[in-house]
Amino acid sequence: MIHALNKRILQYGVTMQAIPSNPARDVVLPRNTQKAKRQKVKHFENQELKKFLAYLDNLDSDRYRYYYETTLYKFLLATGCRINEALALSWSDIDLDNAVVHVTKTLNRDLEINNPKSKASYRDIDIDQATVSMLKQYKLRQTKEAWKIGQRESVVFSDFIHEYPSSSRLKKRLQTHFKRADVPNIGFHGFRHTHASLLLNSGIPYKELQYRLGHSTLSMTMDIYSHLSKENAKKSSIILRNCTKSTIGGANLKINISRQSKNPIAKIQ
Incomplete structure (x- = not known):
C-alpha cells in the first residue's frame, strides 16, 4: 500500500x-x-463425509426443499463444480444420455450469467450412472413441483422464485445443515475440495484433476492440493474401504478412474 x-x-x-x-x-x-501461506483447505475427512451423507439421507425427502438441497449438495460432491457454476446450469447443459455436464457459464453476484472464471473453466465433466439416476429423478420431481405453480423450469437448481438462485441465501441453509449434522462448516467450496481429495485418494494424476476442476494451470492445482496428497498417502490403503458404506446418488461411495477416455471419470457410486 x-x-x-x-x-x-x-x-x-x-x-x-x-x-x-x-x-x-x-x-x-x-x-x-x-x-x-495458504490457509488449510477445508474439506470433509472420510468419517465426516459419511456422517453428512447419512444425515442427508435421513432428511424428509417429501419436503421439496430438503430434496432440492440434498440433490444440490450431492451434485457438488460428485462433480467438483464451483457453486455458481452449478447454479448457472440449465438442463440443456447436462447430457443425461452420455453422462456429461457441460460447464460453459457461471453466475455472478447480481445473479446474472457470465462467462466462466477462465478459459480452463470451460470443460466437460463426466458423471457416473448413480448421479445420472439422481438427476433424472430430481428433474421429474422438479417438473411436478413447477406444474403446481404453473411454471416450467429450464434452470437445474431453480428455486421457483428467482430466475437463478442466490448462493448467499443457500449458504445460510447449508450452515444450518452442517450444524444439525454435527460436521465442520466447510462451505460450498469445501464440497469441491472434498471431491478433489477423493480423487487424489484414488490415484488420479494432477493433470487430470486440473482439467476436471477447471484450473488454469497445473501449478495452481498442485499448490492447493499437494499437501492433501501427502496427508492422504498415510491412509490411502484404508480410506476407500471405509467409504463404501456412504451414499451419494443412492448407492455406495467408491471412486473409479477411467483412463480410457480423454477426461477423468470420477464415479461416485
Whole structure:
C-alpha cells in the first residue's frame, strides 16, 4: 500500500516535470510471506463425509426443499463444480444420455450469467450412472413441483422464485445443515475440495484433476492440493474401504478412474 502511494506521488512528479522518471516503477516488492501461506483447505475427512451423507439421507425427502438441497449438495460432491457454476446450469447443459455436464457459464453476484472464471473453466465433466439416476429423478420431481405453480423450469437448481438462485441465501441453509449434522462448516467450496481429495485418494494424476476442476494451470492445482496428497498417502490403503458404506446418488461411495477416455471419470457410486 505504501509502495503504491509512493509510486503515484512520484509519477505525479514526472507529470509535473519535477523529476525525469519514476524510480518506484523499477522496485520489485518481496513476496508477502503471510499472504503466500495458504490457509488449510477445508474439506470433509472420510468419517465426516459419511456422517453428512447419512444425515442427508435421513432428511424428509417429501419436503421439496430438503430434496432440492440434498440433490444440490450431492451434485457438488460428485462433480467438483464451483457453486455458481452449478447454479448457472440449465438442463440443456447436462447430457443425461452420455453422462456429461457441460460447464460453459457461471453466475455472478447480481445473479446474472457470465462467462466462466477462465478459459480452463470451460470443460466437460463426466458423471457416473448413480448421479445420472439422481438427476433424472430430481428433474421429474422438479417438473411436478413447477406444474403446481404453473411454471416450467429450464434452470437445474431453480428455486421457483428467482430466475437463478442466490448462493448467499443457500449458504445460510447449508450452515444450518452442517450444524444439525454435527460436521465442520466447510462451505460450498469445501464440497469441491472434498471431491478433489477423493480423487487424489484414488490415484488420479494432477493433470487430470486440473482439467476436471477447471484450473488454469497445473501449478495452481498442485499448490492447493499437494499437501492433501501427502496427508492422504498415510491412509490411502484404508480410506476407500471405509467409504463404501456412504451414499451419494443412492448407492455406495467408491471412486473409479477411467483412463480410457480423454477426461477423468470420477464415479461416485
